[in-house]
Amino acid sequence: MSDRPTAPASPDRLTEWERRTEVPLLAAALVFLAGYAVRVLAPVGAQLWRDIALALVAATWLLFAVDYGVRLRLSGRGARFVHSHWLDTVVLLLPLLRPLRVVQVYTAVQQRTDRPRLSLYARVMTYASLTAVLLGFSAALAVYHQEQGAPGATIRTFGDAAWWACATLTTVGYGDAVPVTPGGRVIAACLMACGLALLGAVTGSFSSWLVEVFKREDEKRPPGSA
Template structure:
């Protein structure tokens, strides 16, 4: 007798492979809609309404994808804990760029594959994640900080400058969030910045080591 609750990893992987590109495109649409809602003036209709519709539609798409993943996994309520990143992305879709970090974990396990292309791919994905995450954080912080008493982030340009300084762990201190929501976003972005910076620098260092090792193997024995 088969266990109907056992995870169907084959169908789950097939679903993830098929939906990866469409969901990435949907994430860009969500980010665009959210950007219009945050940056467009209050009286700019119907663009703000269209942006709100795009945000709602893409968020609903993320929810449907999450429900399908949950059912295909066969884990039931355990899926929420074992796939915490997917759960966080549904609650806060602006975190969707963090799904690319899974690529870095997968690369570490594939030691039998050519490392040069994999390292380059990790650096590309980590850089893209940093850019999208920084832009998302700048939007979210600007949404929280604009008009707040004592805020030093008065324009979206200030928010972008703050996000760049935070992601690169520079932290000039000339633009800092003062609201509870803004500071929560800042703490999260600082942690992500350290992780992404470590992924990029670690992969680049490993790529250089691998490159030099291959060059040494090509030299004739006894050559200087």
């Protein structure tokens, strides 16, 4: 029997796996979000649709878990993979954030081109916009799921939840619709943090773009001009 150690998994295999699965997993993430939306928004009488939606949610989550396990195995890094891919771990535990993968797919497509179609600042603002829309919709669904029917709830319809998500993401916080359940408040705290991060990213990118524009204008002026 040979005593030679087993060769570690090749990083090339992991890269190839991620390349091949990024689009199918994006489609699965959108199916997950659609299934969750149907599960939350379907009326009580539409039990068949609610059951189908629950089956889709469970099947897609299982697909995400299998993908995570395969990537963990192919990386050959064990716990270090979990630490370096902490966002993937969080998304696996909170699969409602999975549609944010659309941002990762867009980034991968941009990286494959020699010259990205959008400038750095435009890309930051595009990423932030996509993230805000997906986060807002997901958070509205989640908080409505927690709040509907709760005693003293001010978020009684999905419209109320969408309004609350917009106000929270933009850090306005009117206070006319607020979560009262523990789960809803946890979702609100996470959305507040994400809203601050997104607002900072967009504001910083826009400010840097303005500075660059003014700098270019100054460089075009003839020497000694006012």
